[in-house]
Amino acid sequence: MKKKENQRIALTKRLLKESLLQLMSNKSVQNITVSELCSAAEINRSTFYNHYGCPADVLKEIETDVVADLQQIWEEEGSAKNWPMNKRFEALCTYLQEHKKSAKLLFRDSDTNSEFATLLFQAAHVQAAYAQAFPYVTDPDSKRLMITFLTNGTYHLIRQWLLEDIPKTPKELGDLAYLVATQGWEEPPKLRSAK
Structure with a gap:
C-alpha cells in the first residue's frame, strides 16, 4: 500500500x-x-x-532536482575519473543541452543572486573544484573574490549560451571556460624591480 x-x-x-x-x-x-x-x-x-x-515551491523543487542530478553525475563519473575543471563544465553543459527546454526556463528568469544559482554553485562538486583553484593565493578574501568573479562569469556564460542558442558544443564551452579561468589559476609573473 x-x-x-x-x-x-x-x-x-x-x-x-x-x-x-x-x-x-x-x-x-x-x-x-x-x-x-x-x-x-x-x-x-x-x-x-x-x-x-505555491507554484514557486514547485519550481524550487525542480531546481533542486537539477542540482541533485548534476551532483550524481559528478560523483559517479567525475570523481572516478578525477575530472579537471573543463570536463566538469562540459558535463554540466551536456546535461543542460539534454534538458535544454527546461534549462532555458530555469536560467531565463534567474541571475547569479537567485536561489537556483546559489544551489548550483554551492553544490559539493563545485566547491571541490574551487578548493583546488588559485593555489598560489593565500589571502582568503582575495581567493573568495576571485571565486566570485569566476562563478558569476561561468553562470552568465551558460545563461547566454542557452538563451541565445549559441552554436557551441558542451566540449567547446568547457574548453572556453577553462581557458578563461586558468588565466587566473597560474601564478602571475613576478614583478621585476627597477634598477
Whole structure:
C-alpha cells in the first residue's frame, strides 16, 4: 500500500513540474496561479496543497532536482575519473543541452543572486573544484573574490549560451571556460624591480 501511495505522490509531483514548465514558457512563475497550475496538471487544489504552498515551491523543487542530478553525475563519473575543471563544465553543459527546454526556463528568469544559482554553485562538486583553484593565493578574501568573479562569469556564460542558442558544443564551452579561468589559476609573473 505504501509503495502505491509513494508512486501516486511521485506521479502527482511529476505532473505538476511538467505543467509548471509548460506554463512558464509563456509567463514567469510569479504570474502563475495555483488554480492555473492545477488545471494544467489536472489535479485538484487540495492535492496541490498536500505537497506545495505555491507554484514557486514547485519550481524550487525542480531546481533542486537539477542540482541533485548534476551532483550524481559528478560523483559517479567525475570523481572516478578525477575530472579537471573543463570536463566538469562540459558535463554540466551536456546535461543542460539534454534538458535544454527546461534549462532555458530555469536560467531565463534567474541571475547569479537567485536561489537556483546559489544551489548550483554551492553544490559539493563545485566547491571541490574551487578548493583546488588559485593555489598560489593565500589571502582568503582575495581567493573568495576571485571565486566570485569566476562563478558569476561561468553562470552568465551558460545563461547566454542557452538563451541565445549559441552554436557551441558542451566540449567547446568547457574548453572556453577553462581557458578563461586558468588565466587566473597560474601564478602571475613576478614583478621585476627597477634598477
